[in-house]
Amino acid sequence: MFKKRRLSFLVAMLLILSFIPTAFASANNYNFTSISRENEEAIITYVCDQVIESYAEYYTIPSISGQIVSLITESDGIHATVDVGFKKILLAKSASELPYIKGLESELANITDDNSNLLAKEQIDARKKDLDDNYIGKEQEENATFKVIIPIAKDGFSIEESTNVEICFQSETGEMNMSDFAPASESELFNKGVEEIDSILKSTDIERYVEIAAKTNPSSAKDYDRIKARGYVRDYSCGKCTTSPHACRNKNYPFYNGNDCANFVSQAIHAGGIATESNWKSGTNTWVNTGYSSSIYGLKDYMVDQGFFFASSNKNKAMAGSIIYWTSYSHVGLVDQNDTVTMTFCAHTNDRKSSSFKNISDVSFYIPVWDSYGGVWTPQN
Template sequence: MFGKKIAASAIMLFALTSAVAFADDTTLKASDAKVREEAQKFVVDFVGQAYKPYYTLNTIDSDISEYSVKDNVLTARVNISLSKTLKAKSVDEIPYVKGMKGQSAALKQTNAISAMETEQVISDRLKDLSEYIGTATEQNDSFRLTAKVVNGVIDNQSAKLEFLNYMDWIPAAHFIPETEETMMKHGQKDLLEAVTTNRAYTVRSAVQPQAAFTYNRIAARDYANKYTSTVTGSPYYDTSKWNKNYKFHTESGGVDCANYVSQAMYAGGIPTDSTWKPESIAWVNTGRNISNGLEDYMVRTKKYFYKTTKATTPAGGFISALDYSHVMFVVANDTVTMQYSAHTNDKLKASFANFSDSKFEFFYINSAYLQ
């Protein structure tokens, strides 16, 4: 947990984009405690307001790992650590589930899809989501605040707030959960796609024998959370938290992401073979910039995982970045917020923003392998 605790009830949302010009009338030192405190409060208030419709914030802590004031312009990296609980008292109150059930009822009336198929998909999803009802979830994120400082005080009107979506600083608006209506639409759309995927997989499995294993996605998730941490400063990884039974890949500033995700998958029960084993290309390389990497093996060669959407990727799945060679392991997804853990940069239970899917792909284990 971070050092400075601020009450979660303070939830004001400040203007993020407007700019106002002020005279250069004050000079601050980087040790100015008042400005630091204001920067932390700005971010804590923003997070509280963003999450208010869907979560009860049990605790929220903050600290600053980077801070500077130059020409009366503040730049601060504010890191938050929080505990949150869904306000929904049952899975049926989750907007995404409302969308799925509404779509299911409509399909049954038209006989477009059998009741058995839709009920199986919904039942599987409700099972995944039930673990979040009444259960506190921890989360760690980073924000970058830029603002003018006037007479020793942050000028909120000139403030610009960004969110660290893994390695990309993006507008903080993407951190805010989608509206209930949008989440319901995702549920409607994903029900149709899930049934189609299950049908195709059933046909394929009838002619292609399945591997003799089951995948325990919770064991994989727990492994992922055990062997990483939240690191907010250079070199952005901490090998003391890594599993010492595997080789560390810290070359080139740290390239351990696929090695770490492979370890989590193995902990979940996916068996090694002559192609996918520790230190093989399929184990330690993402496959984004080279053939026969982790994604190739899991998705196209073995077909253990299939491409899905953000909302339909529970804990136990993984995220692949398209703009650079990187994979992350999904450790929570209540359909309001997705969270992931990763190596180099090390992340523990960080949220994945509502950002363009065109920059990322999401993968989840085929249902035939689920425990």
């Protein structure tokens, strides 16, 4: 899952000069108790450069920094784990310049039926409003973790300029190639927009306004303000907080050590305007459980059955305020940014704030039925 990159001459020279072993146990097991500050900076610079390169097609990055959080030696070299935080600004000057929106508008021009054209245009205009108001020209925070393997020669532990360094992005479910960390190509995003028109047209008014037979929550779908929910998860996530309970938590709620994810997302949804009731309030199964276990009726089940969210595999639909649900283990988070190019999320246990989201195969999204910012019903299919 690693991508090999050649070190720049400057970085390589710093590594050659500053890797000094303080002890070694055997020919195949080198142990470093410390490295120079220059060498730390060389590793961090290398990783930051890879992030900038990966995002260069769509973003300018006005600020970026990193820190080494783990450094161990193995038989194949030094393994460094690096946390990187950065601010990014879309290069596009308007939503219409984004390839996904271009795809939507290109296909819109081919719709001849007036009613269908109106429905599709309503959805496109709502998405463009969100993008123009909340993303275009705005700094977006993003945080990510990377693993780097730096081969070390036995004779002197030097690294030559030609040495290949391996780097990967660490997602919630494992290591991913840097090619997967980079956004999709312009043509891929354009085609996603084209495909989305078909999805919009297949969503009928009946599907969007369906009555909920077993509804117990007094709130309506229109009561959920997804932007307020987004603000909540940003306010109460620190980003890699290692204390338990998290220092950044809302102390008005209990904290569940090692298992606070659903509790945190429930708090955000309530802060977004959905009322509590006897079946969904702090401490109930529907509040503190994700719904991963088939034997426990959890958060995702309740939100669908009450008509607030719908399940989808479509990442492009997952606007800020949507739930991310991991299907390979019990975990949820809340999307806080989706500009059609990249997505970030916030979560608890593990603590994440505006964290890079790249998974595409082991998640489902639970998306608000009503888009409170765009003022439209979200197409469901």
